[in-house]
Amino acid sequence: MAAKRKTTTKRKASTKAFNLIPAPGYIMIKPFDAETKTTSGIYLPDSATEEKPQKGEVVAVGESEINEHGVKRELTVKVGDRVIYKKWGGTEIKIEGIDYLFAKFDDILATEL
Numbered sequence: 608m609a610a611k612r613k614t615t616t617k618r619k620a621s622t623k624a625f626n627l628i629p630a631p632g633y634i635m636i637k638p639f640d641a642e643t644k645t646t647s648g649i650y651l652p653d654s655a656t657e658e659k660p661q662k663g664e665v666v667a668v669g670e671s672e673i674n675e676h677g678v679k680r681e682l683t684v685k686v687g688d689r690v691i692y693k694k695w696g697g698t699e700i701k702i703e704g705i706d707y708l709f710a711k712f713d714d715i716l717a718t719e720l
Contacts, residue, residue, distance in 0.1 A: 634710055
């Protein structure tokens with residue numbers, strides 16, 4: 608009789624340029640570039656595009672977190688999801704010249720369909 612092998616699943620938590628796995632309860636987002644043109648075709652001046660974007664794509668996800676009461680909080684997004692996040696949430700980092708944002712699950716306001 609053959610023994611059953613315990614299989615583990617590898618998480619998709621990396622981008623092509625590097626391998627990072629966010630800490631439990633965190634996700635890594637690549638913010639979209641600020642809009643330079645309105646939907647009606649008007650180009651915006653640089654001074655109008657200085658505001659940080661609040662949309663981006665999830666590029667890595669951490670494990671589910673366990674809160675102070677011992678309750679496991681499942682993550683609600685996956686790699687590739689387009690999300691809207693809090694304006695001042697998360698920590699910005701730059702890796703190989705590209706800006707990313709590490710945000711907590713709580714900083715995600717919505718997922719685009």
